[in-house]
Amino acid sequence: MDFNFTEEQSMVRDTVASFLQDKYDFETRRKIVASESGWRADYWKAFAEELGILGASFSEELGGLGGGAIDNMIIMEEFGKALVIEPYLGSVVIGGGFMKHSGYAGAASVIEGIVGGTTTIAFAYAEPQGRYTWQDLKTTAKKDGSGWVLNGHKAVVVGAPFASHLIVTARTGGAQRDAGGVGVFLIDKSLPGVVTRDYPTVDGNRASEVYFENVSVPADALISEDGLGLVNQVIDEATAAVGAEAVGVLRKLHEGTLDYAKQRKQFGTSIANFQVLQHRMVDMFIEVEQSVSMIYMATIKVDESAEERAKAVSAMKVRIGRACKFVGQNAIQIHGGMGMTDELAIGHYFKRASLIEGLFGSVDHHLKRYEFLSFDAAA
């Protein structure tokens, strides 16, 4: 049994941590969020070229550094600690995930672009009516000669404003909620008929509503014509990565609260001396530790069978979703009025934690999936 990181993994962690410490302090992040573009393209370039982390999770044959899910976990946790906006999740975890698992003919060159930072990807999967049922699709892909024509509307595509490419799910067959006929496409965002409406999100990121209006895509855009299994796999990996990000966010919420409680004086003493707050901070600590355990568990199991993977990811997301709420809410409460201000970082961690709670499925969604997998599917 061994929960240690390899030397390479430790190096990745240290490199990322020290870059973010120098260049991604809270004030810098605030400026990034408020800027016209909403991200730092030069940082993205630095991730690719200076730090080399965009390749950390790809095998060497694919031009990467030979890592995998654990590297994504490590990087996402550090990104969580600094509330990084840049689209590692969309490009590397999701875009890269589809390339790794699909047998897509163009995978090698796409991965080259991802690793080099020139290809940025956003994942257009959710639809207004579908909630967390990924196969609930009104977007259609119709065969047209050798290529396809896409029509539809994708909701809240996070990172789309920064993306050069979109990975899109669309019906190649079947009815709206069928498991079969879920097509997956990789398309250039600048294709005619791709209409985006960009906006900020409450946690400081950017997203778009994406509309496909008779978008003609070439035959080689098709990653999979019947790919629900693939979609589930990649979303599970993305969920694990977001769980790791949550761990980074939770650590900062907890640490920040301890620091504040020690320093804030009321009634002639630091508020950290009130036992009710001590016990609360202990409970927060327990939540954080349990989250760390769950993210290790889920990351280790991400490469196992579809059922094992799904169960592990859902169990993790339930636990981490609850931790996000408990730790986040109490961090604000213990900060008192200061916790409510936009000026302090703590509230921004709370906001990110609150959105992660619902990302790739709420607590209820994953609890239901876990129940189904462990009771109904087995029966």
Next chain:
Amino acid sequence: MNLDFSPEDLAFRDEVRAFIAENYPAGLRDKQEEGEEMAKEDFLSWHRTLAKKGWVAPAWPEKYGGPGWTSVQRYIWSEETARADCVPILPFGINMVGPVIYTFGTPEQKERFLPPTLSGDIWWSQGYSEPGAGSDLASLKTKAERFTGDDGKEYYLVNGQKTWTTLAQHGDWIFCLVRTDPTAKIQEGISFLLIDMKSPGVTVRPIITLGGEHEVNEVWLENVKVPVENRIFDENKGWTCAKFLLAHERSGIAGVARSKRGIERIRQIAAVELSDDGDALIKDPMFKRKVAELEIDLTALEYTELRTLAGEAAGKGPGPESSVLKIKGTEIQQRITELVLEAAGHYGAPYFRGFPKDGDNAHPIGPDFAHRAAPTYFNVRKTSIYGGSNEIQRNIIAKMVLGL
């Protein structure tokens, strides 16, 4: 035990309903329902309408301009205004400083301040908290030193900083706790002062909160000259007024009627939004259960409030039991916002505050309620912090009720 409304009460309810239907502006209702930020005029127009009718201060004694309602009538009033999504009457003048003035003020002070408080001509702000004095209110440092002015009159020179002052950007007057005797024991050297916010030396600076709102402020007081006649009650006896006010602040803080309306809204939203199964969200067993639990908890709170009201009707003042109402009431308010955010699904993420209202690309996307779901969820975290945090309320119950 009898929980039925009398025929008179039912007639009163009909009268209230009819009045609201005729007089409450529909535009305001929509704004309130969407959880949009209210402008100063939005608050004031309804306040003025009620003032004209004599209904703006349900709890005030008749001789100061109250309507002379029984506690049951007051309860009906709060139910009906919440049902109709009326903007709340801001508490600072009506629930807080008004009762302090009619209880502790001189006849001149009552005459000078009560009518404009009722009419809405004075917008009051509450200057209690300071950067170093939150839960520990008595440790406040703002100084008021007495001196005789060139005109031979007596004044206080006030210096210090107040914070978290709600809606002070609109304020005409601020009621402040100030330290008039720095040598006395901390609760004994405090006085209760009314300060005209147009006085030289008063500066209001915004604090932006998590949902992006400008709701609270810092108020700086630098060499502000305040006539001694603006002090309520005796010098150094302000703590008596402060405690009296806090007890009033807590009554009505349960917000039962508004939470009922909040749950009704969740039901409406969840009847339309779809769950993972593609069915109405309200049919989802997990979501439904959370709404049911919320309703049951709200019922428990409602009956606890009714018991408190009955006690008040029988002549018992609002006691430390009101802390129960504060704790449970705010927890329920917070859970309502959690469920609304959950119902919004993906559309809880987009952020549209400050977007221009017109222009092609300006309208929020997703269902109407969704774009306010997250900001409201963040904003309502305040309710367990302000008005005496829920930890402080539990300390009060431990000490005053349980004798620990």
